[in-house]
Amino acid sequence: MTFFTMFYRRKVPASTNENSHENLSNATILSREPTLVILLWTFPFGEQFPLNKCPQQFDVSDCFYTADRTQYTSAHAVVLHHRDVCTTKTQLPQAPRPSNQRWVWFNLESPSHCPNLAIMNDLINLTMSYRVDSDIFTPYGWIEKHNGPTNFTIPKKTKLVAWVVSNWNPNTRRVKYYEDLKNYLQVDIYGRQHLHLPRDEQLETLSTYKFYFAFENSIHVDYITEKFWYNALYSRCVPVVMGPPRENYERFIPRDAFIHVDDFSSPQELASYLLNLDKDEEKYKQYFNWRSEYYVPPKDNPWTVSYCRVCKALKEAPPYRTIASIEKWFK
Known part of the structure; x- marks a missing residue:
């Protein structure tokens, strides 16, 4: 079986996403148990978009997305968009990492346009990219x-x-x-x-x-x-x-x-x-x-679709491990 036949998804009828947290306050969401807090360390390229408004096909129950860095110590995962943090390690979180917090390396650029990959050595727990062998596969498009x-x-x-x-x-x-x-x-x-x-x-x-x-x-x-x-x-x-x-x-x-x-x-x-x-x-x-x-389904906000995949990946994440070299894998 080719990969594309496995990747097809049936169209889901449009309806209100009952799992969306868009109408709830941060305090209300964070008080729920269990909740996976997913911190976007930066908006990609500074392009802001609504959080906690995932399409219905993504089960985001028990997940809360935030760009508020004060939530760092309570975050179960921190998503690092490579092009926004690759200039120097000072662009990465500087506070001690909480136990078992996962850092997710997010990148949609090709290796030819990814400088300073070595800066991520021994820091990343999960990869998220267009590569099929990523922990979180985020393609540019697909067919259904x-x-x-x-x-x-x-x-x-x-x-x-x-x-x-x-x-x-x-x-x-x-x-x-x-x-x-x-x-x-x-x-x-x-x-x-x-x-x-x-x-x-x-x-x-x-x-x-x-x-x-x-x-x-x-x-x-x-x-x-x-x-x-x-x-x-x-x-x-x-x-x-x-x-x-x-x-x-x-x-x-x-x-x-x-x-x-x-x-x-x-x-x-x-x-x-x-x-x-x-x-x-x-x-x-x-x-x-x-x-x-x-x-080919309509093009939603590509950032929203990519980040919405993180919740499912965290629920199914393998045992905690750290990737020694992103550069060796990606190039």
Whole structure:
């Protein structure tokens, strides 16, 4: 069984989350027993979002999330977002750690963009990242199974290829690949230094394209980001991916849902394939066959979804242990 078949979850009907603590005071919540107090040492990149408002599919009973550092001594876990605390150890909690308090290392960046990993040596008890082998798996996206057979309608396509890219670095593989590819194929590029695309118009605009270039900024195992899940799949385009090997993608999604650049000997060969596919409507439609059974759920606040996984992980946490080297594992 591939991983993606194990990861699917049935859609949960929307209703009020009876486990939510949003209407209770901190004092009331903390007086309940048992309660797992989960301290966010920092909001990731300073982006604040509501706490204790997890979607219903997350059982957060007996868990309380807080960003109040005065709760440090009573916290059962402290979540450390790497990019916010990696400059110096003084950014980490300085008070003595309470007995059996777990420190959770949280990171969604690839190893290529994670400085000072060694600063976490002998400090971390649980890992939380996009890597499948993390203690708390927090992917950028996933697919879920429909409750029953569903007829999917492909939106009207009037354009061929789109690519949204904010970090335009001529020395990266993806830009070098494009510089060759553009000699054979027209690509509409959005983002910094290119065409303007307001965030609130992104879904509508990208859905008019047949293909989307989901080119990752670095190549690492399981590093499959929102470029694939939301810019391409949720926008109902066929993804053309550059990232980990095809087999890695197929752990999460059927093989006929995307096109991988590594399947072609050159950018010219890829361009020829896409141009031919543009003329063959029936063959193009085959890339949407999987959608009769599965779908990409709407994009909630990614931080909320990630942190909501911590409660379940703490309830099922293995015996207390400390990871000697995050760097050795992650790289």
